[in-house]
Amino acid sequence: MDAELQPNASLKGFNAFGVDATAAYLAPVRRQCELEHVLADPRVAGLARLVLGAGTNVLFVSDFSGLVVRIQIGGLQAAGETDESWLFEVGAGMDWHQTVQWLLGAGFGGLENLALIPGTVGAAPIQNIGAYGLELAERLHGVQAWDCPQRSLVQMSTEECGFGYRDSAFKQRFKGSRIIVSVTLALPKRWQPVLGYAELDRELKARSSGSPSAKDIFEAVCTIRRRKLPDPAQLGNAGSFFKNPIVSREQRTDLLNRFPSLVSYALAGGRFKLAAGWLIEACGMKGVRRGRAAVYDRQALVLVNQGGASGREILDLAREVQQRVAEKFGVMLEPEAVIV
Numbered sequence: 001m002d003a004e005l006q007p008n009a010s011l012k013g014f015n016a017f018g019v020d021a022t023a024a025y026l027a028p029v030r031r032q033c034e035l036e037h038v039l040a041d042p043r044v045a046g047l048a049r050l051v052l053g054a055g056t057n058v059l060f061v062s063d064f065s066g067l068v069v070r071i072q073i074g075g076l077q078a079a080g081e082t083d084e085s086w087l088f089e090v091g092a093g094m095d096w097h098q099t100v101q102w103l104l105g106a107g108f109g110g111l112e113n114l115a116l117i118p119g120t121v122g123a124a125p126i127q128n129i130g131a132y133g134l135e136l137a138e139r140l141h142g143v144q145a146w147d148c149p150q151r152s153l154v155q156m157s158t159e160e161c162g163f164g165y166r167d168s169a170f171k172q173r174f175k176g177s178r179i180i181v182s183v184t185l186a187l188p189k190r191w192q193p194v195l196g197y198a199e200l201d202r203e204l205k206a207r208s209s210g211s212p213s214a215k216d217i218f219e220a221v222c223t224i225r226r227r228k229l230p231d232p233a234q235l236g237n238a239g240s241f242f243k244n245p246i247v248s249r250e251q252r253t254d255l256l257n258r259f260p261s262l263v264s265y266a267l268a269g270g271r272f273k274l275a276a277g278w279l280i281e282a283c284g285m286k287g288v289r290r291g292r293a294a295v296y297d298r299q300a301l302v303l304v305n306q307g308g309a310s311g312r313e314i315l316d317l318a319r320e321v322q323q324r325v326a327e328k329f330g331v332m333l334e335p336e337a338v339i340v
Contacts, residue, residue: 004028005043005067014055014070016118018236019311021060023050023068030072030093032153032181035146038069050340051179053093053120057127057238058338061311071122073181076102079141085186087141092122092180096129100218103187109214110139110187113194116225118232118239122180126170127336128163132197132221137163141186145178154178165273166243166336193217199224228299236305237296241318242276242333255329276325276333277301283324293317315339 009026012018024047027038038044048066052058072093079089086108090099096119100111113134117124125143129136140158147154156178162169170178193212195201203220204212212220230237247255252272255262259282263275280286280300287297292309295317296302303314303321322333 004034005038005041009068011055011060011064011068014052014068015058015060016054016056016232016236016238017059017305017309017311017314018232019060019305019309019314021311022063024065025067026070027067028070028072030074032073032146035069035071035073035179035181036151038067039146039148040151049176053123054095054118056118056232057123057336058340059238059311059314060340061315062340064340069179071120071179071181073122075182079184081189082141082186084190085141085188087184087186089144089182089184090121091182092120094121095119096121096124103185104214104218108187109191111185112214112218113200113221114139115218115221121183125161125163125180125183126168127166128168130166131225132194132200134194135163135165137161139185139187141184143180143184144182145174145180148177148179153181165246229302230296230298230304235296236307236309237302238337240276240301241303241335241337242280242301242321243336244273244276245279245331245333246271246273247331248272251330255331259329274331279325279329279331279333280321283321283328285321285324288317290317290320295321 004027006026009023011021011023025044029035029038044067050064051069053071073091074093075091077089079087081087097116099121100115104112113132114129117129117131124136137158142158143156145154145156191214200220203224229239249270252264263278264272267273277300285295286300288295291313292306293313294304294306296304303318326332
């Protein structure tokens with residue numbers, strides 16, 4: 001069985017920035033067996049490889065002279081249970097938000113705080129997506145991945161995934177060597193709302209949700225995200241372009257003394273997470289436009305393609321934002337988006 005390889009393929013429709021770039025080869029993969037054949041194809045031997053889901057977190061700054069593997073593996077099925085959780089195995093190519101919505105509609109809460117995050121299910125563990133007080137790691141039982149060097153399927157527990165803040169072993173130890181083909185989610189049998197973020201709390205109170213259900217939280221999160229973030233179909237963007245920086249207690253105290261309105265959140269171990277959007281806005285960068293690239297005027301954490309921007313234009317703007325924040329606050333913002 002020959003792999004389906006598309007030479008000199010456009011990637012414009014496969015990245016949320018809508019940047020025009022080309023791959024030497026593009027391979028759509030709908031089943032695990034197709035992935036095996038693609039990786040073994042002699043036409044791509046020795047080429048650099050990039051695995052894409054929906055491309056919602058990728059910025060292409062040039063053409064890609066290797067193989068782009070586009071994971072489109074579907075499927076969602078019950079996978080048993082533990083004492084605490086209901087388990088569901090979901091194909092890596094499934095849309096994340098639609099999966100959250102379907103499971104909630106079927107009566108299984110637990111993912112509602114992560115509603116409307118763009119991208120595929122397989123990309124979620126790589127980034128350890130998180131929002132409004134919840135990270136994917138807290139709702140994951142394990143992943144099934146193709147080990148490229150061993151040419152075999154491996155089962156990985158949550159611990160083996162090495163999760164951190166917007167980080168995982170797939171970005172570190174297993175970068176380039178393991179490709180996620182399915183994810184097993186663990187949804188709590190004894191559901192409790194995950195609250196605590198002020199913005200979510202205000203939205204729920206505005207809806208008179210004194211004891212909010214999972215559906216209430218889902219709808220509130222969707223409303224907040226639609227209010228703050230542009231639709232990539234209308235305005236090219238990858239959501240939050242930068243991670244929220246994490247600093248020591250001492251550094252946070254020093255910053256608070258100089259900037260009393262600094263927005264920060266306490267973390268375990270005496271560290272603090274700073275709101276990157278606040279830092280950018282405080283530097284006067286919110287709404288700033290450079291050519292066809294801009295900082296979104298409703299949320300400074302988002303960079304947007306105003307139409308026809310190159311990846312280089314967007315990257316140059318990102319570097320300007322980093323420089324301004326570093327000069328004012330002594331904090332270097334780290335991109336959340338993957339720059340290729």
